[in-house]
Amino acid sequence: MDLHILDHRLRVTSISKTGLEHYTHPLIKLIFLRNRTRCKFFSLTETPENYTVVLDEEGFKELQPSEHLLVEGSIWLPLNVVSNGNASSSSQAVGVTKIAKSVIAPLAEQHVSVFMLSTYQTDFILVREKDLSVVVETLEEEFNIFREEGGESVPVQSQDTWKGLQRNGREVMQVTVHPVLIPENQFCVMSLDPDTLPAIATTLIDVLFYSNSPGEGASVNQDLECIKFFSFTLIDGYVSLVMDTEAQRQFPADLLFTSSSGELWRMVRIGGQPLGFDECGIVAQISQPLADSDISAYYISTFSFDHALVPEEDIVSVTEMLQAQRKDVPH
């Protein structure tokens, strides 16, 4: 297995719901006018709390600082696991599940905080730049690590100074089990030919920026039976969309790609209180049991909470599993 440290330096930001109007211009530019920006990594996720925007430094320049923009202070680097073409014969599960044991768990043990971002195409594991050497040291046994620089993949060796047992320096924190929320709505993960982006522009703008306008879904959103969740990523020219079936109905059917089986996903939202960025092991908490049961999952971290998407047909077992976990760990 290869682990690629991609050539993006990312910032994790959040735009408050009320402040969105100040940022519509840069966001539209980043989404639709690819030729006008040098941003190569852009992710916008709408949650009921806020809009989480993850973007590279080129894109970050477009966002004017204001009271509505919260910025996590670190530079994050995306990691990407490449299976090296060897078909994972044992497991059909993909996404965060596949890397739970090899990446997520070891990093959690080393107290490296991770920020997950799954897309239609792949899964990105974002780590802080300052944690990189710990990451390399932790994962180099399992992976061939490459750092992509200017289009070349350069093999990375951990520096010998890190070979010691120096840990991340953080104190071992009590593992807290966060409450989970399982909303009712069904999600689909889709993609799109970037060339046809203009064709869905109006729908996309409507869904992204006018979701709070009073409409049919407004009352449903209130009771948390369903939650508003919409994610758009445009990374290296690849578009990925995560939306609920209701939103999906607004898009022309022949332009969005998805699996031919038309699979649908249910969401598990992790965290009762905003999780912050320092706590480790949150992803591991979810991915570990999913990996044990060989259940595929998408995992999208946002500024406040983490979101796992699991196949519709597996939601019952996942719910049971999570409940069992809560019982095991005493509060």
Added chain:
Amino acid sequence: MFCGYKPDILWSPHHADRYVICDTELSLYRIGPAGSSESKAGALAISEETAATLLAINSDTPYMKCVAWYPKHEPECLLAVGQANGRVVLTSLGQSHNSKCKELVGKEFVPKHARQCNTLAWNPVDSNWLAAGLDKHRADFSVLIWDISSKFSPEAVPTEKLRLSGDTDSGLVVTKPLYELGQNDACLSLCWLPRDHQKLLLAGMHRNLAIFDLRNTSQKTFVNTKAIQGVTVDPHFQDRVASFFEGQVAIWDLRKFEKPVFTLTEQPKPLIKVAWCPTRMGLLATLTRDSNIIRLYDMQHTPMPFGDEGEPTIIERGVQPCSESIISSLAWHPSAQNRMVVVSPNRVMNDFTVFERISLAWSSTTSLMWACGRHLYECAEDAGPGAAAVEKDIATKMRERAQSRYGHDTVQVWRNHMLAGGDDPQLRSICLTGSCFHKYTENMEQKQQVNKQSLIYSGIKNIAKTSSGTTETRRCWSGSDRQTDVPRYHSEERSLALQLCGWISQGPDIDVEPFLKTLEQEGEWERAAAVALFNLDIRRAIQILNKGASSEKGDLNLNVVAMALSGYTDEKNSLWREMCSSLRLQLKKPYLCIMFAFLTSEPGTYDGVLYEGRVAVRDRVAFACMFLNDAQLPRYVDKLTNEMKEAGNLEGILLTGLTKDGVDLMESYVDRTGDVQTASFCMLKGSSGEVLKDPRVQCWIENYRNLLDAWRFWHKRAEFDIHRSKLDPSSKPLAQVFVSCNFCGKSISYSCSAMPHQGRGFSQYGVSGSPTKSKVTSCPGCRKPLPRCALCLMNMGTPVSSCPGMERCYEKADLTRDKKLAQFNNWFTWCHNCRHGGHAGHMLSWFRDHSECPVSACTCKCMQLDTTGNLVPSDSV
């Protein structure tokens, strides 16, 4: 591989006149001669000679991303279209729906997870197999190999879930691929390897090229690289692959897959198409975005596999098929040489043939060859009738002369002129001059008059200058009592000059009669008459002319001239004089002309004779030596010398001698003719070291030696070198190669050189001398034995035995040549690679029948390593 809106071109694999333009729809065109009866009104002219006719349009497949044409004859015009959602649809163009095609057209191959199809490739052998390269999906493979003959979809897909399918006729939808490759990655381009149709070369997003073998998909060879777009195999060299990334093309050798064998110069704009020419070895066309220039890279002479050392020889050039419009794609014609069709973004097509570079080569044997495309032209000197009029090239002449040993006759130097063919007056003159110089030198040597020897070679110019003690005589016309007032001058130097001119023979005798006899024998009647006249023997002159007129092939006009001559009168104002001086100019024969010029001119002013350019220089100089006084003579000689020098006339060597002046003269001769051969031979004789050290002379000599090498006249070259080292001892090369003893490291050349002198016969073979004598089979330094010959297993130094039956032959016909060969047979020789060797004779005969080293278990192909070993000299010993 192309953006959905920019047109691309595909040639039909089997119909050389059909191609498809694909942008938002597929359009089939037929290409034909422009203006022919066949072409209809709708034909578009796409070049001066050709026009394209639109045959069919297919717009059934929206969101086209890539197209691939079915490679087999039947069904023809079957196309696979890869769509933006990853589906691959089979479609057809301009077909009357025949049964086979009908079954396939409309068939769809649907991946599990929809994403863009980037590339398609039909398997060249198993033409049912279609490889599709798709974008990345986190849970799916990026390369799907479909079997187009799959009848139905094994997993029945619920119709309502086929959201994206336009028609839901599930009988035509295939969802189960034959093979899936490349998880977690996008496939940007792929191609089947023609060497092994089960192998597939993929270029993935994660910056790698990978070769998969379908028989074992878990194994692959891969290499990390940026160049992951547009992988394409050289159709002429199946291990050579080109791929590109942005502006850079990398060329790979699949046998050395670790890194590109080389990359081409980076283009400022991103590339959009890279295509090997199917009709020409190693020609790659590349096209960048928004450009109207196609860059061509000729790798014909790039060795494959290309080593690490040195720069590859790639010839790059740009062609501009249409002057203004930018090109959006190109396609090579599958069979017409170097032809391509290019298309602009607004679908303007252009039929274009790349003009082949012309490469030209001279052979050392004067033939000129040039190649253009598949044509090879030879331009050889025409030896047929009518060719005689055209003068042969100097290289041909020199080669012929070298073959007839021109220059090698050092005893009878004048004969070299005959060896050279005997038809060049310049060479005749130089040979005569050389001959004179040579003869006199020999005599001088006998008389030990060394100072004069150097004088000889310094030419008449210097002789004339040193002339002193001149006496003046006035003689009567011999055979007539008429007094003349023609003064004639004598001195030692003047008679030396006359001797050099060949008028009088050596010694104190100044009689020209022998010279006249020679001239008569050669039939040079006019010249003989003139010489006789200049020696004031008018009667003899008339006699010669008479003889000439009556001889075989004689010119009867000579009698008339004789009559005119007999009427000579020294009356200043006679009619004879008047008429002669005016009419002589109309005489065609120069010697007759100067005879009358002499008779009609005033004493001391002989311009009519001296500046008659058609008369041989030697005769004019001899004349001047007789009739010009000490003041006039050097002036005249100087003037003539300069004239000769300027003209590069070899006759002038008589004047200049082999001095620096002579080199100047020779320089202008070589400049004029390129004849380094004559220059080399001539200047070698100049004994003064100064002349030989002249860089020009060295240059001629080296060039001549190179020429001999190029002609493979190695024996002639050796003879020349021997000849040269005799005349110029400084040119003798020092021994450069020594054979050193394995044990003591000292040179064993003592024993080598000693060997031939011992005069060992073949009968002595086996009794290698008495023990008291120093053994030639051992090192003279340490007495340890020399290595053994790999064939006869005798220690080196032992004379070679030839076949026992041959011995007697040698004894009988003891030719020097055989002896020489026998000596060479004893030489040491060894392979620089495997270090095995033995007697040269044995080795030569071994490698006549074998290619491998004679030492058992050594597989060194020694003889093939020797690039010159297989060349045969083209001259004989």
